[in-house]
Amino acid sequence: MMMNRCGLLTERKEPIPLKSIEVQLEVKDHVATVVSTLNYENKEDKPIEAVFVFPLPGDAAVCHFSAQIGKTEIVAEVKEKQEAKEEYDDALSSGQQAFLLEESEHSPDVFSLKVGSLPPGESASIRLEYVTELAVQADDGLRFCLPAVLNPRYQPQGSESSSVQVTSVPASLVPYSLSFSVQVSSPHAISKVESSCSLEPLQYLNTDQTQATVKLAAGHKFHRDIELLIYYKDAHQPTAVVEAGQASAKPGSLMGDPVVMVSLYPEFPQSVMSSLPSCGEFVLLMDRSGSMGCPLNNSMKQETRISSARDTLLLLLKSLPMGCYFNIYSFGSSFEHIFPKSVEYNEKTMNEALNKIEKMEANLGGTEILRPLQHIYSQPCIPKHPRQLFVFTDGEVGNTKAVIDLVKKNSGSHRCFSFGIGEGASSALINGMAKEGGGHAQFITGTDRMQPKVMQSLRFALQPAVEDVSVSWDLPKGVSATTLSPPIKAIFQGQRSLIYAQLTGQSSEATEGSVTVKYTLAGHPFQNQLHFDLKPAEDSGLTVHRLASRTVIRSLESEQRTQGGQQDEEVKKKVVELSVQSGVSSSLTAFIAVNKASGKAVQGPLVRRNIPTAYRGCMMSGSSFNSVVMKCSAPKFRGSSRPLVLACSVPQGKMMMGSKSGLRAPKLKGTALKLESEKLDIQPPKDPLLQLVSLQKASGFWQLDADLAAVFGKTKEEVEKSKPKSVNNEVWASILALIWLHGFKMDAKAEWELLTMKTASWIKAQKAPRVSECVEAGNTLLGCNVKKEVLGF
Template identity: 75%
Template sequence: MMVSCCGLITSQKEPVPLKSVEVELEVKDHVATVVSTLNYHNQEDKPLEAVFVFPLPGDAAVCHFSATVGQTEIVAEVKEKQEAREEYDDALSSGQQAFLLEESEQSPDVFSLSVGSLPPGESASIRLEYVTELAVQADEGLRFLLPAVLNPRYQPQGSVGSEGSNVQVTSVPASLVPYTLSFSARVSSPRPVSKVESSSPLDPLQYLNTEQTQATVKLAAGHKFDRDVELLIYYKDAHQPSAVVEAGQASSQPGSLMGDSVVMLSLYPEFPQAVMSSVASSGEFVFLLDRSGSMHGERIKNARDTLLLLLKSLPLGCYFNIYSFGSSFEHIFPKSEDYNQKTMEEALKKVEEMEANLGGTEILEPLKHIYRQPSIPSQPRQLFVFTDGEVGNTKEVINLVKQNSASHRCFSFGIGEGASSALINGLAKEGGGHAQFITGADRMQPKVMQSLRFALQPSVVDVSVKWDLPSGVSVTALSPPIAAVFQGQRSLVYAQFTGQSSEASEGCVTVAYSLAGHPSQTQLHFSLKPAEDSGLTVHRLAARTVIRSLEMQVREPGGQEDAGGKKKVVDLSVQSGVSSVFTAFIAVNKSNSEAIQGPLLRRAIPTPRMRACKVFMVPYSMRMPVMSCDMAQLPQMSPMMGPAFGQKTCKKKRQRAGGMPELPQMSPMMDQSDTLESCRPKQPPRDPLLQLVSLQKASGCWLLDPHLAAVLGKTSEEVEKPKPASVKQDVWATILALIWLHGFKMDAQEEWELLAMKAVSWLRAQKASLVTECVEAGNALLGCNVQKDAVGL
């Protein structure tokens, strides 16, 4: 079968030039520096060339790329992309070794590495370094992800870069992957490190000092990078605002971004408890669910269960609608409907029938349809997007959300291994919302309900940042204006300080905003004295922030590319040494005296064959899709590999339109798992918690019926008998449901907290009598000891 793919193709008989991959992570507070070393050896009698396509975090700033051949280290320079490509081609044409690293024009989380002219018997070591901010999770952990998976990206018809050549895939069992991998991390912070968790097995955390502010951790031996490596880092007192001032580069021009000091502010606004305990009773909630083929199995089941929880947790008085998409899209109602028992039941019935059977992943059209719907007065629009993030037109999608950012907030959820961090983070960032990733054995529900709580928080408006600096020091904001502020969530602000003060060495920043009609502010005093030995990490992250903002402006949808804006990006990218879509890293070994003779052989790293019905890619930088169901039954893939996978010979003989290999893509007509429904496991019986939730009415109450009795593990007679005589049946049923939740399901409280609040509000509105007696009788019936005030009564 012919499929589009990532990485190079080789028969299993050919030697594999990659021998090992080593990844070292250094985390300082909430910033990570990652150094990856890829070691190659050419065991053949002809020179080799290799091209690899691999993922990085979407907001990573690639800041160093070098190659060591023998005793010679060649450090790459950042150059305008076309210039770098031509220099690479010229080097290969003249028989020199050359190395090229470039970012995809379709998605900023995908890179291509070309290793050209590795002589027979020669070894080469490639070193790649990047810095990235660590996102704060709902449970206050900082999330680092080393992407090992690059799923085929679905490319809609008619979009840029949808032409290419056929490439055939080969694979080997995971146990036969012929290279080794290692991963280690060092964590340091002003605050103690309380724990480090991972979806992969870890060796025990080793503390390096008695204060426990420094620690090291490694992946357990024998780990194959056949899935993303996720680390969750927890600090004590994580929510302290902080400022890191970093000195400029002595060799750079004063007044330039790299020549001046740069500050990174980390702010955690705290909202008054009175505001936080109230939940909005209005809003238009639009849920957009990916039903492409790759969502089959557990993913779509998890999504259905999550929509059940969301629909039960919505407040009476709001509006809602559910869209789902694949190659086409559907919506449950023609326009958002008032939330009540009738509309909720109608929606749930359709959710129960949803399968991953809509083909590809075309998210742009349903988004356009949603944005075309007129806003409902006094009902702020909140958009929830659930996707496994396998789209090729990432930048186009994010631009559309940005264009409509004034009319809504967007909350995004990346489902499963390989969800594009650029897409998921970009949707939330440009939509003023919050991003969550659901991987491995994670339950989707707690993370989604956390985001619903954010959506129900009062919206923060009129955000302003004011600086108070000594005379002689001026400030230039480098970050885009803050669009969203949520309780307990970090806001990062970068700024450049020009000039110096002879007197005061302290500055102050005030972030002011309006919350639920009340003016509020967060203030931070900080020293202007640069931190010791911080390198240029903050400068590079700040440069990356500016570059991303400029790139968005250069390519406004429907407009011509802005040549002046593009020059600004290229200049800043070259000056800071940070990659961009318009530049590339190029290294040429000019010290080798003999030109390499003969045409270059192309060699690839075979992919591991993973568990059934899933699509995985091989580790960190050598990828092509592997389908482990019967190949003959899989759909035909679109032939969309980019031209750079063609044989490289003399520059004059090559067509390199577009340069970098296209992302691995799927046919516009179907997703690669579209025909895998036969692999789906039988549906297990529904979890008792979800059964109880499914019985709740839109108003918040439960009815006393056999279904409720069954969930509680009782007969109808056993449930009805202890009810105090004058108490209404639905009041008694609702109190029993609340006691059961508090008595047996406290470990999942974040999942049911909002719908329990709705039930308590309903009970209060009934002005129910004998509540104390009901709680005592309910405890006796269910064998619990739940206090009345714990339930909220």
């Protein structure tokens, strides 16, 4: 049956030409170099043009592109995009083989590769190289993601659709294989490497364990993102790497001069970190598009992204400090808000919000994130309550750059914390919003739980904002530094800040320099200083230069989008010049390679083959569809009306699977589409931790009632009977809740720690008698042995 043969096939069921992908990852400290080799083979009897649209990390710097045909290797050049496209078309029309690699105009994490005029029976290997920084996670792991899943990007209504069509097949049916190997080296010992996929055991290459190799277990199909977490000992030590310039480049240019990359990990005083603020405006923006109805991961099918998000919002609301302000928005094709404007956080407003959160479903259609953001930013800020924006999305939008620019425009009035949920979330969108909004990005993939990652970001949001950040250099006479990185907008306790600078001039004397970052925190001045050796590191290639070039290119591109007229053309010229000089991709340039030695003019029309990319299909109960439909129909032969057979066509930004019959076709534009799902009478049991949290009052205490006793596995009478005399019921209930959390839920401490700080503060404010006796009696009742000191009072 045709439904079981998804993907683009000819009428004769001829295979797709991409056969395999080989990836080599080299990690040095916190920078990664990725070399991908894509092997193509044309088994058809006609020349073909293969088109492969694929994701890369949003902040990657693509720096090499070459093709091997037989014994001939052609290395691509970076050229202005229109010029490169014209050269590609000219090459094809004159019978030459050509290869074009370009970044999407809408999002920097989507690339398209065109392999042109591949003759019958011919093979070609494409080599693609990029460098990228590795983000530090909440548990100090460095995260690398090799995206396999390119979710269809939802195009907002009224916007132009992307010029490159995306062909999608179910993830399990991707017809090409992957091999993936990793080499890690660091000044610090490597403690472990973990992955969302099966790995072979880590192999250390030396006795001090600073070098190691690892690779994917055999038989891996490239049907899901590969997430790698690398853990070092002493990962928070500040570092600096000086890299020598390119010998062939002009001295005084970015590529010709040495470049330094400084990695700082500021440490804040404990006195500042221990005080819980009671101010801030917390605006939570939740994606309720249809794809949020997908399972969060494959091992917990019943837990959907939206159900996990509801539980997360419960924890977030219970952890907010009394006296702050908050509001909750949700969006799809339209958007809603719980309150007309942010309200003060108290018992009444918290309960009103929780009642509405319980009813949230993934039923608002597409992913129109720009309009709710515009509405949020149009609301006046509340004096002495800094705005903290939390954005939850599975990140499938086509107007990524417009969203990031809007966040940047409003960065002076808020901090933005972003969360990418599920595989295929746009790293450019999630990282870009956090970077421009002075916040922090988190990704929830594989078996990750959303709650601890979100609570980590809430801790960052509760940290006092760092102000008046300045970077200064102390260098020997004759040497000067030009900072290439955009100004630092946010510094958080324990999080890395990266700074790139170009070093000009030479000194015959001193060989050491230093960089100092000064800032104001909670009204007090602080500084962090790092001394470094000016002598360039050996064999470091041009990785740091390319990352620095990428940083400058991204800043210029953002500037170019927000300016107009003569200035606009001037900035565009700078981007193209730097991109060509550094060999690093940009939105305004493309890599072009032409095999001028290749054969005769093509006889007859070229056949276009769109290489399928994986998507995650899922059931989305109760979701309504927007009228925008993904352009995923079969391309025709050039100059011919004979179409290829496309086994499945899917709506833009939405995938839906019928419960029995596989994919269901979307209804015609303008009509609503509803999926009926069988209602199960059996409700999954409520997580005892979330049950306890849901019973807590806004100011931090618990009431002594049957529901609370049930969480402890007791009756209300048993709990009352154990209470020491003359002790308030709420104080007793609250101490029991603290003991239960410390006794039975220490593995989830990251999730409940903030809300228990409120409880401890509330108990202290009651000046309650006999607290020690209560702790002793509580331990006896619950069968625990928790010390009074660890409870926070």
